[in-house]
Amino acid sequence: MIQKNQEYDVTIVDLTYEGMGVAKIDHYPLFIENTLPGEEVRIKVLKVGKKFGFGKVMEFYKTSPDRIPSEEKKWTQTGIAPLQHMRYEAQLAFKKRQVEECLHKMHCDEVQVHDTTPSPQQMHYRNKAQVPVRVVDGKMEVGFYRKNSHQFISIQNFGIQQEDIDDALQVIARILTEFGVSAYNEERHEGVLRHIIVRQGYYSKEMMVTLVTRKKKLFQGQQLAQRIIEEIPTVVSVMQNINDQKTNVIMGEKTICLAGKGRIEDEMLGHTFQISAPSFYQVNTPQAEAMYQKAIDLAHLSKDMIAIDAYCGIGTITLSVAPHVKEIYGVEVVAPAIDNAKENAKENEMTNVHFAVGKAEEVLPKWQEEGIQPDVVFVDPPRKGLARSFVETTIELAPEKIAYISCNPATFARDVALFKEAGYRLDEVYPYDMFPQTTHVECVGVLYKQN
Ligand SMILES: C[S@@+](CC[C@H](N)C(=O)[O-])C[C@H]1O[C@@H](n2cnc3c(N)ncnc32)[C@H](O)[C@@H]1O
Known part of the structure; x- marks a missing residue:
């Protein structure tokens, strides 16, 4: 029986999505902060639960080649930078693996996961x-x-x-x-x-x-x-x-x-944006620009297309896509963000953009009733992913392409599997490191309707 406060010599065998090292004693998993796979350590057990426990490192016997010195203990203690002890290349590989594993769990092994695009800045990137x-x-x-x-x-x-x-x-x-x-x-x-x-x-x-x-x-x-x-x-x-x-x-x-x-x-991406306090705005600007550009490139837009930008915030994706399509419709639940979006459209002299306040899953059926028939739907939802009813209405609308920007590979893979069942295909996905030194990963992929 594993006991609290007891010490053990263990080998770290895995790394969780939260960045904790995993060791097993008689198949019982222990999660240990500030450890990496392959490391051999002496740990003290801090907490014993029914299915798993937590430990802390007392001594390192063998360290990983991916380990670098931590700059500031407080960043690990508070969770500001839980991967600061990991070489940046190893962080990128860890994030790619997260996306691969999430797709694998949803039986989407045919999707090619590219290498994670590094952030232009690895420190001091948050705005x-x-x-x-x-x-x-x-x-x-x-x-x-x-x-x-x-x-x-x-x-x-x-x-x-x-x-x-x-x-x-x-x-x-x-x-x-x-x-x-x-x-x-x-x-x-x-x-x-x-x-x-x-x-x-x-x-x-x-x-x-x-x-x-x-x-x-x-x-x-x-x-x-x-x-x-x-x-x-x-x-x-x-x-x-x-x-x-x-x-x-x-x-x-x-x-x-x-x-x-x-x-x-x-x-x-060359457009100006007004941002008010309650509005969402991507925290790593140049990396978000790179990711939007990738979504635009993969969607192969043309001037005769009708587009939708669901979860549009202040219209950053909407206005970036607008010059490439005939009309674009944005929807967002936070009203002040839509006020910003409308003003942003005006300031950037865009006349082919239309915005609505509301939940994407409620506004989309209304647009469907009005006869709006999108060729491409951009989605950039919060971590919980797309509402089931949003997925269903999108499938009914049958756009040729769905450009999915995600901040959570687990819900991304879940939603991709639903679209796949309905006859969409995803060939490749590009992970982006928007949050260096943390465990988070964003990704972008475009689903194509199969005829
Ligand atoms: C990840 S952000 C993306 C915003 C924007 N595309 C950008 O990159 O700046 C997700 C946005 O979805 C909005 N949101 C959350 N739930 C929503 C829903 N059910 N319907 C519409 N928008 C929603 C949030 O307020 C937030 O602005």
């Missing part, structure tokens, strides 16, 4: 940070929680965010200290500031700061916002988002502008 705060010795500090706990760890260098964002967070924290803003306390559901969100346009460098507060009342909110704008010249908007719920969802429903223009602008 957005959302961090919790604490007051430590009278000073507001930013950081992250230790994984699976509520223990706060102060961090100055987050490693994967654009460096301007790290610098801005320190200045904002200092200003908040000067204004005497209190930090939210989860357990007691009291205090003011829950999170600071900073977003910076990759090309424009324009910055938006959003202060997420428990209540609307933020003492001297406008003066505070003005100070942030004065001290950080790239900040063009300071927003307040109110989240009064006992939840770990970061943003609440209501956002107000405290100072500045209320949005930032950025560029993707």
Whole structure:
């Protein structure tokens, strides 16, 4: 029987999708942070469950050739960069394997999985940070929680965010200290500031700061916002988002502008985009551009085609596709994102784009009733993938091509299998590393209707 606190010598035999090494003792799996396949280690058992347990490394006897020195212990403790100890080429291979295994599980072995496209930047690539705060010795500090706990760890260098964002967070924290803003306390559901969100346009460098507060009342909110704008010249908007719920969802429903223009602008594939606080925007801009371009190339678009962009956000894919097709229809559930999308279409002088607010699975049947007959459907859903009814309506609409951009290979493979059953074919898929040093992988593939 495996006992808690007991020590064992083990060999790591696998790596989970969460980046944990796996060792087996008498067929009982133990998950161990900061280990790689092939490594021989002494571990201490931390937790014993019915089917699996967790351990931590006490000593390395043999390390993997894929191991590199970790730069910052806090990044592993908090889960900011759980693969920082793995050579970048090995990270790319691990991500390709994830996509292959997900397709294999859904009996899609005929699909060729290409090598993962590396990110142009392996560190400091994120254009957005959302961090919790604490007051430590009278000073507001930013950081992250230790994984699976509520223990706060102060961090100055987050490693994967654009460096301007790290610098801005320190200045904002200092200003908040000067204004005497209190930090939210989860357990007691009291205090003011829950999170600071900073977003910076990759090309424009324009910055938006959003202060997420428990209540609307933020003492001297406008003066505070003005100070942030004065001290950080790239900040063009300071927003307040109110989240009064006992939840770990970061943003609440209501956002107000405290100072500045209320949005930032950025560029993707040569088009300009207005982005407001509640709107989704890809965090690794140049890599997202590469991935969109791949989807466009694989879809072989032409000027007589009708296209749909489901899950369209602020219209980044819609406007990138629009010049190549006759008409394109975008749908998105977040209303402010569609406000941005409409404005973005106008600013980029596109007249063949149409947007609707709503759930893709509800709007698609309406478009079907209106007689909109797409030749190609682009989908870029959240991690849970496509709604079953969305897949069914798409199959009824029978577009020639379905261009699928995914941030979760498991739901991607599940949805591909459904389309395959209905007579679609997927020949190849391209994984993209959008989030270096983490376990996440995005991929793109275009399904073709078989005649
Ligand atoms: C991965 S993002 C992609 C957005 C956009 N294509 C881009 O690349 O910027 C997914 C988007 O789907 C939206 N969304 C989530 N569920 C939805 C649904 N049921 N119907 C329509 N949009 C949805 C989210 O708000 C988010 O904007």
